Amino acid sequence: MSTVVKVPLRYRIPWKKIVLYVLAVAFALYLVLPFYWIVAMSFMREVDAISVPPHWIPNPATLENYLGFVNPNEAQQLVGGRAIDETPYSLRNSLIVATSTAVLNLVLATFAAYSFSRLKFRxxxxxxxxxxxxxxxxxxxxxxxxxxxMRTFGLLDTYLALILSYTTFALPITIWILKDFFRSVPRELEEAARVDRCGWFRTMWSVFLPVAAPGLVAAAVFAFMTAWNEFMFALFLTSTEAAKTIPVVAANFATDFNTQFTVMAAAGVLAVVPPLVLALLFQRKLVQGMAAGSVKG
Amino acid sequence: MAALAERRPLGDNAKAWALNAPAIIVVTLLIAYPIAYSFWVSLQRHNLKRPRATKFVGLDNYGALLSDQAFLSALKVSALFVLLVLGLTVVLALILALVLNERFRGRGLLLSLALLPWAMPGVVNGLMWRTIFDAKTGALNGLLTQLGLIDGYQAWLTSGTGAFLFTALAQVWNTLPFAVIILLAGLSTIPAELYDAATVDRAGGLRRFVHVTLPWLLHPLLIVLILETMNAFRAFDTIYVLTGGGPGDATTTIALLDVQTVLTFTDFGLGSAYAWVITAITLLISVGYIGLLYRKGNFEV
Structure with missing residues (x-):
């Protein structure tokens, strides 16, 4: 301990800061570059996207790949017809399924989570x-x-089959997240409402739930993302544009050898935008929820 | 416990179970019943293409697994995949979490960026890495060539080992944020006084890490290990899109083999047996997980 070399303070090289910033920049690049590549590609012409050496910036930039989903040009129809046609439908399906899952899941989880946060029971x-x-x-x-x-009940290739499966996936974790949020809502609020002779449902609806709203939103976002991103069940349970979700259609692009990379990239970007926007909007609550759902048990 | 429960107002019990009833019904119908039923199917010869041949065969499907080359190979691929993904994820996540635990300009931005792979659907993750690893036009080839690191474009995914390694890398990118968030939450619970005390004792950065940080991180680290093991063990979406299990069966994990058996060969009996092996292994891991939560006293209800 006595052999510490004394360097005058102002000459000391801030190694810690340097290492920190180098690591931060390296991680930032690692996290963002892969994503940047498909975003960039989705705005490129196919010739530029497959050129060697690669174009790193779309120049000229084009919206052709996105417009193709609404109104495919001849080349697009020729190479990726089916998956291109299915993309708009599948986006609609995903939206309906994910939203319904979020709502159904929220109702079921709120009841259960309330019991764990407020009632002592055997x-x-x-x-x-x-x-x-x-x-x-x-x-x-x-x-x-x-x-x-689902086949027995004639529910194959329907929204309901997907909504039911995704609700069961999301339900346990949502209950765990919500019970923690609910515990942080002060009990006095409900007691005050009870003194005012509000019934239980009234108390829940007009006093408890509004206060717990941030937690509810986070739980809904979780369920939405679970449903939006799921692939395996959708692959089994859907077969036509009546219920195919965007991951299923996006995977079709990958298994089709004729696919244009740029169109595939555009479909990928469309598939990632909703969950990404939600994740960024509700970042803090989601991070809390994820941590609470696993670290605290 | 029982005596305590007796004194509680009876209304709470009934109310609580009534509130849980809808969730319990959904979970029982859609998880408990299917999992029991899948065990039943695994005891049958059950192929969707030959419905008349359906027959109870006892443990035959399981017995067949022992000499089933595809199964044994998939089990090996899965085990190696878990090890590689887990090792890389834990090391990278620990470093990134330690970085995010410091104060610096741009920390908020880095945290937002860290959520990007988490928000990405596994299928899109597969598509993305497919365009990056592409042998003729991929970004990785372009980048490494322009940096002068390789002489010409490489076909990263055509050799078995290559495909396996790059699939693992793609998977790590996707699962990294989850581990980071859990570790970061763990780091934020470490009392600042401990670091102050260590600084007073003139402990260097490494010693502070080993004696202060690591012991506190042990619990979150174990949780990351368990949850990420399960994630990697079940990994499907990314692999399905990126390599489809190939070349040969180099990236055919057990989950992939199961889906092929069911979707392509419609062999529901054998597929269910595969699924039950996956379930058994997963359940073993989760028992460890829940035991851990209990022992650490983090399980207050």
Whole structure:
């Protein structure tokens, strides 16, 4: 300890700061460059996108790849006809399925989470663990019975089949997130409402839920993203444009050898915009929720 | 416990279960029942193309696994994939979380960027890396050539080893944010006084990390290990789009093999047996996870 070399303070090289900034820049590039590449490609002409050496910036930039989804030109019709046609439908399907999942999930999870945050009841621990356990069940383990079940009820290739599966995926984690949010809502509010002789539903609707709104929004966003991003169940359960979601159609681009890279990139960008916008808008709450859903248990 | 429960107002119990009823019904119908039913299917010869041949065969499907080359190979690919993805994810996530735990200009921006891969659907992640790794036009080839690091364009995904490594890299990019967020949350709970004390004791950066940071991070690290193990073990979307399991079966993980068995060969019996092996392994891991949460006393209800 006595051999510390004394360097006058003002000459000391701020190694820590340098390392920090180098790492920060390196990570920023690592995180953003891959994404930049498909965004850039989606605004390029196909000739530029496949040129060697590559064009890093779309020049001339074109909206052709996006417009093609609405009104495909001859070349686009020739090479990627089906997937191109299906993209607008699948975006609509994804939107409907993800929104419905978010709403249904929120209703079910709010009831359950409220019970864990406000009521002391027998079996609550066991029930919470059971919810958590269902989250651990791999989707692949239930896909076959799920498929057979949906076939029996004639629900294959419908929104309902997808909404039901995604709600069960999102439900356990949403309950866990919401119970934490609900606990931070002061009890006095409800007690005051009770003194005013408001019924339970009235109290929930006009006092409790408005205060808990930020948590509810975060939970809804979680469920929306779960539903929007899911692929395997959609692959099994849908077969036509009646219910195919955007991941299924996007995957079709990848397995089709004729596909233009630029159109595929544009479809990818369209698929990522909704979850990305939500993630950025609700960043703080989502980060809290993710941490609460796993670290705190 | 029981005595305590007796004294509680009875209304709470009934109300709580009533509130949970809808969730319980959905979960039972759509998870508990299917998983039990899938075990039943796994005991049958059950091929959708030959419905008449459906027959109870006991544990035959499981017995067949032991000599099923495709299965054994997929199990090996999965295990290696988990190890590689997990190792890379944990190291990268730890470094990024430590960086984000410091104060510096642009920290908020970096945190937002870190959410980008998390928001990206696995399928799009696969598409994206496909265009990047492409042998003839890919961005990786372009970049490395322009930097003078390689002489000519390489076909990264045509050799088995190459495809495996690059698929793992694509998967790591996608799952990194989740690990970062959990570790960052763990880091933020470390009391500043501990660092102050360590600084007073003139502990260097490395010693501070080993003696202060790591012990506090142990729990979040274990959680990251467990959850990311499960993620990597079930990884499907990215691999399906990026390599489709190829070349050969170099990137055919167990999840991919299962989907092929079911979707392409409509062999529901064998597919269910595969699925049950996946479930059993996953359940073992999750028992460890829940036990961990309990032991750390983080399981207050």
């Amino acid at each position: 079996g609550s621990q066991v029930l919470l663990v059971l919810y958590l356990l269902t989250r651990m069940v791999p989707g692949i383990a239930i896909i076959i019975p799920f498929y057979l079940l």
